[in-house]
Amino acid sequence: MGTVDDYLAGLEPADRAAIERVYAVARAEVPEAEQGTGYGMPALVYRGKPLISVMRTRKHIGLYPFSPAAVEAVADAVREVPETGLDKGTVRFQPMHPLPDDLVRALVAARKAQIDG
Template identity: 85%
Template sequence: MGTVDDYLAELAPEDRAAVERVYAIARDEVPGAEQGTGYGMPALVYRGKPLLSVKRTQKHIGIYPFSPEAVSAVADAVAGVPETGLDKGTVRFQPGHPLPDDLVRALVVARKEQIER
């Protein structure tokens, strides 16, 4: 097991499914990503840099791509999804209103491309 797997094991089933889904999409887009940490959070790491962390907070699930640039790349798409929000470094959603797969993929690809530059 790794840091992401350990974190998933601690979550309530509804939250686990929502968080696990985002990590699964990220792994599909970046098969070389490994489990690790980024800024103290369980994360997928790519080429030694944090790619993405997904955490349950008190009010929402947050996706942290460690990049305001990656968040900006999906800002327009997030605005069209109910029960979501964002700030310069986080995309937020509720487990009952997951983000569309294409939006998650776009966020992951934006961060991957940033790491590769």
């Protein structure tokens, strides 16, 4: 098991399913990403840098691409999804209103492009 798997094992089923789905989309987009940590959070790591982390908070699920620019790249699409929100470097959503796979792919691709520089 890795850090992401360990984190997922401790979640409630609805939260786990929503978070696993985001990680699955990210892994499909960047298959060479590995489990690790970023700023103390379980994360997928690409080329030694954190790619994304997805975590349950008290009020929402937060998707953290470790980049305000990556969030800005998908901001318009996020605003179209019910029960979502944006903050600098964070996309917030609820398990009953998951982020569309295309949006997650775009966010991950934007972060990967930054890492690739």
